[in-house]
Amino acid sequence: MTPPTELSIVEDSQGDDDSDYSFEADLARHKSRRAAFKIELENHSQNMSARRPKRKTPTIKAIAASSSLSPNQHSLHDLHQTRPPLSPLSIHESSSEGDSEDDILAFLNPRQRLGLSSLQTTAPKLTMADIREKVAKNKARDEEIRRAQRLLEESESLNIKDQTRPSSTDIGAYFKSQEGMPAVLNVLNPGSEKSSQLPIWSFFSGAAVAHHIPLDNLYASIRDSSCTSAFLGPSDGEPDIRGFLVSGAMADCLEICSSTLESPLRQLLLDAVCLGGDEDISFACFTLITTLHKQFESILDPKGIRRIFELIGGSRHALDPGKPLEAIYQEGDSNNTDWPSFSYSPNWWNISLVLKMLSQLIQGLDNHCLQAIWGLVLRFSLDWRRMKEQIGQVEFLFLVERLLTHFELRGDTLIQAILLEAQASVTNRTLQVQLLGMLPVTSGFSHDFRKRLARLFLSGNPAYTREEPGPGILMGSIVSTLRSKEVRISKGESHAQLQNIIDIMNIAVDDARWCVNVLERDGGGGSENLLEKLIVHLKHSKEAIQEAGAELNIEKSNAKDSFAKLIIRLEAIRQKKRATQTVVSKYFRPNSRQATDNP
Structure with a gap:
């Protein structure tokens, strides 16, 4: 092999100071020396490959290791074995007029140069059933979007209507204009001088x-x-x-x-x-x-x-x-x-x-x-x-x-004392509702405490300071609450107040033992089942809410659904079946001992 020639591109390109320098002559010298250098590198590569020893037969361990590879790893392994070594010139040499366009593109796109495009898995073909399923999902999504847009437009129109309504229009005026209003809705508007x-x-x-x-x-x-x-x-x-x-x-x-x-x-x-x-x-x-x-x-x-x-x-x-x-x-x-x-x-x-x-x-x-x-x-x-x-x-x-x-650690004597103190201190129905709304319910005992306090406020009966009061205490209190006129709420919050009343009634209904043989004597000596009367009151109230929902601002809440669930629950109790869960499950954790006593 011919010994490598000492090439100094810098010295040759500069030349003597007295010689006439031209760019074309310098470029020609660069090309000639570049071609000679390339031939020399190729000869060197051939000599090195001739001296390389032959490959040995793979051992059993190598075969086992090769068999454990995934298909993609097999392809990469074979690619590395069959691909010839890269020429140093292909890595280090800069592009010139002698380089082809394909070589340049191959260098700029190593993925294509390494042949990795053949390793990409082809996408699975869609069947007609898959296409129909995708079309159905897209249609359902479009329908949901259109439904949401309609609801948004309706809510915006209702807001505009509420803004144009005179400020003198309030819930009290609405109640005064109605006749035969169900008794439960009177809770929203007391008929006293402080209405x-x-x-x-x-x-x-x-x-x-x-x-x-x-x-x-x-x-x-x-x-x-x-x-x-x-x-x-x-x-x-x-x-x-x-x-x-x-x-x-x-x-x-x-x-x-x-x-x-x-x-x-x-x-x-x-x-x-x-x-x-x-x-x-x-x-x-x-x-x-x-x-x-x-x-x-x-x-x-x-x-x-x-x-x-x-x-x-x-x-x-x-x-x-x-x-x-x-x-x-x-x-x-x-x-x-x-x-x-x-x-x-x-x-x-x-x-x-x-x-x-x-x-x-x-x-x-x-x-x-x-x-x-x-x-x-x-x-x-x-x-x-x-x-x-x-x-x-x-x-x-x-x-x-x-x-x-x-309180939980100190025993029931202290709990009864603070419950009685709360009943004596907070006698206003609106303040009672506010207090129940502020109490935290972060533990099983706090849920039970709030439930006992709500029953005590609702019934006024000190029997609910005890953990297990006697049966039949709440029925008369619930019916009297339906006829109550003690609660006053802010304008525009009737749906929230009504929901709160329903929740309190749900708390009372959790004590399901009062539903059996609870009778109310009338003036003539007859009797009437208070549970039947309660269900009738609630059904009339639900119908009135559906008719007057827009004026009472109840449509935006779950009050109607709560009424329906409460009626279903009471009817289930009347039939001596296990009561269905209502919105009370959102606010109160069920007491395991009471759950076993419920019919």
Whole structure:
């Protein structure tokens, strides 16, 4: 083989400085040297292939490994074995006028160059049945789209119609224009003098001035405390008490030393969490109290708990557990500016901090303290401003969940006491419905507790404070509820209120034992089965809803379906069959013990 020639394209292309340089001559020299280099590389490749030893016969292990490959892997394996090695020139050389167009395209498309197109699996052929199925699915999808478009157009037209309707048109006017209205719909519109008013409850109506943290007294008590004086540095200088408290150093030092704070200082720290003026101080005191919670649990009693709710702005009437909530009646709804405006503005940040603090302290409190917290939290939860703004909702729900958990652990005596207190405190039907809607139902016990409270509100019978009341309690209460005129709702919310009433009735029907031999005596000495009367009332109400659904704004809800399911369920009970599930399953978890008692 001819030894490789030393080629220097750079030197040859530059040439001498005195020679005449032309681009064409330089390009010709490049091509000649390129052709010579290519021939030389091909000769070298042939010599190397001639020296390569012959392939050995494959062993049994290699055959077994090859047989385990998939079809695609077999093809790739054979391709690598049969494909000749790539020439270095095909990889490193740049395109020139001598290169063919096919070579360039093959280099730019490695998939085609490697022959991988033959490895692609062919798409399965569609049968006529597959085509018909796809056509049917497309038609069904198109029909759903057209149906949704029609519903959207109808809803938009209804909204336009509602906007053009005079504002004086309300549910009350509609009821006055109707005769023979079923009794259940009277629940939506009471016939009393307060028919155009809404009940509200204010937890903060008695307070006038927002108090602030007594910082001087707090700092002096910390400085003079025997537990903290050793941590405040030399006595000749004025210590930075605020920094000592806000930085968390005070909580850390007291926790490490297991020191016991004096009772006046503990009370000042509790007050600082409740009062505004310095959020850093309030949060630092909250951290210290939750860190040393056992010291503060020991000083909390019902009187101290009432003081906490008094400091956040609770009125004297609201803090008295022996007095029921007195609802204030006001025209319109809660969004109107005509509603009462009180001079006291609650500090919602501190209120949320107080609710969170109580959640951390209830573990070490006795039953009397838990009952006091429950009663005050219940009254606070129904405040119309808190309900309107939904401020502190997360802390409120967490505190109620913790309370319900401890109620379950403490036994049925405490549960009966708080149920009776709720019945005595919340006598207004609208506020009862609001309270039931706010209670969390995140556990089996919370479902059962809410069910018992709803039955107690609906029947007014203290027998429902017990887990298993006697049979036949609710029938008369349900029929009287159908004739009730105590509930008033905001304009445009009748479908939601009606749904709520149906849900409460479903709760009552869960106790299926009242359906047997429950009779009502009339004036002439005769008797009538109240279950039959209830079914008749509901059927008439369902027909009226279908006729007046547009005016009552009920078409947008599931109230009609709920009525139908409730009627079916009652008729199943009448026939002594297992009752069918209704919308109550969305809100309440069935009690296994009651489910076994149901016929």
